Amino acid sequence: MIDIHFEPLQAFGLTPSIAQAAAQLTTPEPALRLARVVETQRDRVVLHDGALEHQARISARLLKQLNSAFQALTIGDWVAMQLDEHHQAWVMERVPPLTQIARRAGDGRRQPLASNVDTALLVMGLDADFNARRMERYLAMVRACEVLPVVVLTKRDIAPEAEARIAEMYARLPATVPVLPVNALSPETRQDLGPWVHGATTLVVLGSSGAGKSTLINTLTGADQATGGVRSSDGRGRHTTTARSLHRCASGGCIIDTPGLRTFRPDADARRLASAFEDVQSLAQQCRFRDCSHSGEPGCAVREHVSADRLANYQKLLRDAQRSEMSALDRIALRGKWKAIQKAGSRRAQEKR
């Protein structure tokens, strides 16, 4: 049986569906209480049980269980914790996450970024960071995780080409995706984001380094800008982006910070990613060939109607997803093949000389 203090935990994002999933945990352990992972460190996690914060260790049994499923405790996870006789907190069980945002690391391993999030703030600067194609890919991957995307374009106040870039983003993204150009330093931003930041919602901020993620979190949590670091309203101390952390927002809801992501290799299969490109999918049915790859076949409806840039981006996403699905051995074989081709190429070049 697990003890659930619903009301205080609501401020940390507890919803009825999570509470229900937690109540269904079958465990022989006594005296368990529900808590949320608000910070992850190398071999420890920080938990909040609604009243107090705990530096917790992970039980050997749970670690083994997670490792064998290629999983790891992630910021935003809900867990069942226990205090031992020395007042050391232990994570005994994990509630299976309802949603999880993850990416593929360079070596193909799955890297979870945040669990149990409702909304992802896709943060991009209107300065040199701006890249509409990259945003399109973030969007596809967030939607594949069944998380609601909100595009936040920062530095509206200082970027010289801000208005043209805002227009470009509006034109490029589907009308159903909210796009909010902001000055992340301004308190007005809190109102702009009001509809998504309230109650027991959990947000995650994603974006490259320097995009303004910490600045946005500062503004939403009402932290004192003058101190130079995020100080969350619940006194969770100075925040650094190297560790992932969860903060409470001034208007309710909580927000998870992630380190800067430049490349964001999606962790989703090709079919799910493709669903974010509805136009390509529906036009493909009008292509002359059923297996049209939209790369130059005659009678291709997709090439006729979708901009070349958007189509190239779609094809890049699919390639990335297929690469993620390959096993490590496949990748080594593929690398070997490329090396052989390159070698043959340079040999030919030498022979010519």
Ligand SMILES: Nc1nc2c(ncn2[C@@H]2O[C@H](COP(=O)(O)OP(=O)(O)OP(=O)(O)O)[C@@H](O)[C@H]2O)c(=O)[nH]1
């Ligand atoms: N004028 C202005 N400055 C901004 C805005 N957003 C961010 N900045 C500035 O841009 C710089 C980088 O912002 P951060 O919030 O640290 O960026 P970050 O995304 O957290 O970066 P990492 O921690 O490296 O991942 C800081 O100096 C911010 O003050 C904005 O909307 N307007």
Ligand SMILES: [Zn+2]
């Ligand atoms: Zn086609």
